[in-house]
Amino acid sequence: MSDAASAEEAAALDAADGLALKRAEFDLDDGVVYLDGNSLGAPPRGVAGRLSDVVGREWGRLGIRAWEESGWWTAPERVGDRIGRLVGAAPGQVVVGDSTSVNVFKAVVAAVRLADTASRDEVLVDAATFPTDGYLARSAARMTGCRIRAVDAADMAREAGPRTAVALVNHVDYRTGRLHDLPAVTAAVRAAGARTVWDLCHSAGALPVRLDADGADFAVGCTYKYLNGGPGAPAFLYVRRALQDRFDSPLPGWNSHADPFAMDPAYAPADGAVRGRVGTPEILSLLALDAALDVWDGVDLAAVRAKSLALTDFFLRCVEAYVPQGRVASVTPGAHAERGSQVSLRCAAGPAGGAGDVMAELIRRGVVGDFRRPDVLRFGFTPLYTRFADAERAARVLGEVLEGARRR
Numbered sequence: 334m335s336d337a338a339s340a341e342e343a344a345a346l347d348a349a350d351g352l353a354l355k356r357a358e359f360d361l362d363d364g365v366v367y368l369d370g371n372s373l374g375a376p377p378r379g380v381a382g383r384l385s386d387v388v389g390r391e392w393g394r395l396g397i398r399a400w401e402e403s404g405w406w407t408a409p410e411r412v413g414d415r416i417g418r419l420v421g422a423a424p425g426q427v428v429v430g431d432s433t434s435v436n437v438f439k440a441v442v443a444a445v446r447l448a449d450t451a452s453r454d455e456v457l458v459d460a461a462t463f464p465t466d467g468y469l470a471r472s473a474a475r476m477t478g479c480r481i482r483a484v485d486a487a488d489m490a491r492e493a494g495p496r497t498a499v500a501l502v503n504h505v506d507y508r509t510g511r512l513h514d515l516p517a518v519t520a521a522v523r524a525a526g527a528r529t530v531w532d533l534c535h536s537a538g539a540l541p542v543r544l545d546a547d548g549a550d551f552a553v554g555c556t557y558k559y560l561n562g563g564p565g566a567p568a569f570l571y572v573r574r575a576l577q578d579r580f581d582s583p584l585p586g587w588n589s590h591a592d593p594f595a596m597d598p599a600y601a602p603a604d605g606a607v608r609g610r611v612g613t614p615e616i617l618s619l620l621a622l623d624a625a626l627d628v629w630d631g632v633d634l635a636a637v638r639a640k641s642l643a644l645t646d647f648f649l650r651c652v653e654a655y656v657p658q659g660r661v662a663s664v665t666p667g668a669h670a671e672r673g674s675q676v677s678l679r680c681a682a683g684p685a686g687g688a689g690d691v692m693a694e695l696i697r698r699g700v701v702g703d704f705r706r707p708d709v710l711r712f713g714f715t716p717l718y719t720r721f722a723d724a725e726r727a728a729r730v731l732g733e734v735l736e737g738a739r740r741r
């Protein structure tokens with residue numbers, strides 16, 4: 334594949350792309366190749382106007398009445414149901430609020446509380462987990478008298494046993510982009526008598542997820558990555574319907590009370606997804622997320638997945654064509670069944686510096702990915718707005734940087 338052939342192929346792939354028109358719904362700088370949507374998604378165009386209405390009219394004119402009249406009070410469940418559609422959850426099981434970190438804590442403690450802790454005192458955590466999940470699982474284990482055991486996510490299915498209360502697994506590894514087998518792990522953990530907590534930060538909005546169909550017990554995830562909710566947008570929590578009556582939140586706030594305005598000194602939990610709430614919802618960021626989710630109307634996740642795989646395949650081929658032999662090695666699985674929506678390239682130090690220097694130079698040249706210590710370059714592909722031409726340019730610029738000379 335020569336440079337010209339790759340550029341031509343990119344143009345043909347973009348011309349045939351059924352999702353190509355979606356890009357116009359995002360506010361993106363066309364001079365920049367933005368491949369960091371796995372860290373912070375780009376802003377959908379509808380967000381700014383919606384926020385201005387929320388601030389000016391709802392907050393500014395309705396004031397306190399907006400909690401009822403503008404539906405602020407029930408927004409966590411309403412927006413939760415919109416996310417539910419994207420992760421295979423029927424209405425009434427997803428609530429939006431707090432951070433992913435906080436929701437990991439709620440879910441892990443609640444899962445342990447569902448177990449018979451006389452016999453089950455083990456919390457399994459994905460050994461390569463995003464650190465916050467590990468910190469919180471460890472604290473949750475300490476508080477509930479459990480031991481924590483770190484195991485490879487790929488081995489989770491056979492490691493779950495008679496002592497396991499809960500297994501916390503990242504659906505897609507944030508560093509390598511490896512996709513784990515949610516249906517198989519969920520089934521195996523359940524067969525062992527334990528519960529699963531899935532972290533969907535790198536899969537929600539990137540690929541089809543079927544929480545209900547696959548029998549997941551709990552799930553959490555970010556909304557500022559592939560769901561484009563904006564920096565610090567609130568996270569979501571899924572509690573399978575069959576467990577909701579027994580969901581015993583470790584953070585029972587007044588917003589999860591059955592009758593919050595009774596201001597009752599005694600706690601009585603609400604039914605359903607509301608039970609996952611804690612305090613007053615983050616209305617501004619929650620409604621920014623609500624507006625951001627409009628881009629998903631009518632979008633088929635199977636088409637998103639197909640484009641994601643085509644983009645990452647194409648990027649890998651371009652890297653092979655453009656980057657000097659041996660300078661980078663993909664740590665993202667080649668098999669589609671094991672790949673999320675990013676490509677991570679290990680890049681040893683060389684004439685262009687370490688991987689951190691290489692990424693800094695890429696960013697200077699208008700290709701925005703990110704760097705994870707010690708030597709990983711991450712490129713996230715967001716099918717709703719990433720073009721094949723972006724993948725081609727990113728690989729070409731990477732080749733130029735590593736060659737230490739501009740080629741064109």
Ligand SMILES: *Cc1c(COP(=O)(O)O)cnc(C)c1O
Pocket residue numbers: 432433434435463465466503507532534535555568
């Ligand atoms: C991004 C990410 C988080 C972030 O958690 P916050 O509480 O939003 O900071 C957690 N877990 C995983 C797997 C992530 O990728």
